[in-house]
Amino acid sequence: MSLHLRYAAISDRGVVRQGNQDSVFAGSHFIAVADGMGGMAAGDLASAIVINTVARLDVPPPPDSVVDELADAVADANRAIRRCVADDPQKEGMGTTLTALWFDGEWFNLVHIGDSRAYRMREGGFEQITVDDTYVQMLVDEGRITAEEAERHPQRSLLLRALGASEVEPAFQTIKGVVGDRLLLCSDGLSGPVADADIARTLQTAASPQEAAESLVQQALDAGAPDNVTVLIADVVAEEPGEQRQIIGGAAADARLAESDTAVLRAVRDEEEAAEEDGESETEELRQPKARRKGRVWRTVLACLIVLALAAGGGMWWARTQYFVGVSDEGNISLFRGLPFEVAGYRAAWIEVDSGRPAEDAVDSVEAELEAGRTADGREDAEDDLAALTDPAAGNENLDPLCVTAADGAESVPAAAKDCRDD
Numbered sequence: 454m455s456l457h458l459r460y461a462a463i464s465d466r467g468v469v470r471q472g473n474q475d476s477v478f479a480g481s482h483f484i485a486v487a488d489g490m491g492g493m494a495a496g497d498l499a500s501a502i503v504i505n506t507v508a509r510l511d512v513p514p515p516p517d518s519v520v521d522e523l524a525d526a527v528a529d530a531n532r533a534i535r536r537c538v539a540d541d542p543q544k545e546g547m548g549t550t551l552t553a554l555w556f557d558g559e560w561f562n563l564v565h566i567g568d569s570r571a572y573r574m575r576e577g578g579f580e581q582i583t584v585d586d587t588y589v590q591m592l593v594d595e596g597r598i599t600a601e602e603a604e605r606h607p608q609r610s611l612l613l614r615a616l617g618a619s620e621v622e623p624a625f626q627t628i629k630g631v632v633g634d635r636l637l638l639c640s641d642g643l644s645g646p647v648a649d650a651d652i653a654r655t656l657q658t659a660a661s662p663q664e665a666a667e668s669l670v671q672q673a674l675d676a677g678a679p680d681n682v683t684v685l686i687a688d689v690v691a692e693e694p695g696e697q698r699q700i701i702g703g704a705a706a707d708a709r710l711a712e713s714d715t716a717v718l719r720a721v722r723d724e725e726e727a728a729e730e731d732g733e734s735e736t737e738e739l740r741q742p743k744a745r746r747k748g749r750v751w752r753t754v755l756a757c758l759i760v761l762a763l764a765a766g767g768g769m770w771w772a773r774t775q776y777f778v779g780v781s782d783e784g785n786i787s788l789f790r791g792l793p794f795e796v797a798g799y800r801a802a803w804i805e806v807d808s809g810r811p812a813e814d815a816v817d818s819v820e821a822e823l824e825a826g827r828t829a830d831g832r833e834d835a836e837d838d839l840a841a842l843t844d845p846a847a848g849n850e851n852l853d854p855l856c857v858t859a860a861d862g863a864e865s866v867p868a869a870a871k872d873c874r875d876d
């Protein structure tokens with residue numbers, strides 16, 4: 454018996470963000486959510502590229518090679534993102550999550566990377582079926598913090614893996630569909646501010662996918678929606694649900710981005726064709742993973758066993774795309790690239806700007822924050838933070854009043870102010 458999907462999807466900018474970096478696709482055979490990241494309008498481009506690339510899978514999956522085709526589409530999307538970065542180094546650090554399901558009428562083939570989640574409601578039982586590729590999930594797996602602590606952890610949105618990295622190893626799963634199942638794919642803009650219990654209750658009670666999606670987005674907005682919110686609901690039904698349109702939402706629906714997507718994808722395809730004509734290479738390279746994929750299963754097992762290795766290998770790429778303001782070895786307020794804490798014993802922070810302003814000049818609460826590292830949303834954000842922290846103008850609440858006066862170059866520098874500048 455072949456089953457069908459009845460679906461609805463909404464992507465909302467949320468209350469705080471200027472733009473929407475999430476993208477969503479829903480069709481009769483394929484559903485996907487991507488949450489882009491990276492400054493300079495790169496995050497929306499990344500999620501749009503991946504969604505517009507994998508949307509080609511909205512056809513009945515080939516019975517014998519579904520995982521290969523899924524892996525190839527993801528690899529193509531990743532190459533397109535990396536090509537964008539190669540063309541424009543300003544886009545370095547752009548990346549995206551991807552959580553997608555390809556349905557063959559009986560089985561769901563799931564691919565997952567990042568922290569966009571898939572949940573399932575089956576006969577009243579609510580279950581998260583993806584495992585977040587996040588730093589806090591790693592801490593939970595290691596037993597160092599509880600799931601509740603992870604929800605409030607300051608680094609909860611730090612990803613260890615995402616598309617856009619040089620090495621991408623998404624997780625694949627196959628799940629049997631049962632009539633009555635209700636699936637939810639969502640970005641962290643829903644799973645962050647809205648509690649699992651509320652999500653579960655909504656999936657349980659909403660009469661239709663559309664009603665469930667609208668209600669969940671509204672709950673995220675009511676909770677202040679600090680991030681973009683994307684919700685996709687798919688019900689597994691026995692009867693053909695009638696005419697349903699493909700849904701493309703969020704950044705992927707932005708015409709301006711779709712145009713540059715098309716250009717990038719065409720360029721990638723041209724490269725492939727050129728390589729094919731040469732009779733060598735790039736395509737070979739693309740095909741090889743099929744042979745290597747058996748090894749991948751082993752590596753997945755190993756990765757589960759050696760969580761530390763995963764953190765070191767997977768986390769370092771991501772670390773290089775993060776910024777924070779902290780204290781240099783000389784004791785000055787400085788801008789760093791990397792992470793303000795060790796990942797599995799590795800220090801992954803590189804100093805970028807030393808302001809020359811001693812951290813001691815900061816008021817105690819700010820100094821403590823600097824010691825811990827004030828994480829920023831991209832380099833520009835970190836630069837703004839550094840500028841605000843070290844602003845010599847009187848009235849800078851971040852600095853001890855005397856230090857503000859002293860640095861301001863006021864005519865008469867009080868003796869005490871001198872003291873606070875002296876080591």
Ligand code: MN
Binds near residue numbers: 488640641642680681
């Ligand atoms: Mn997000």
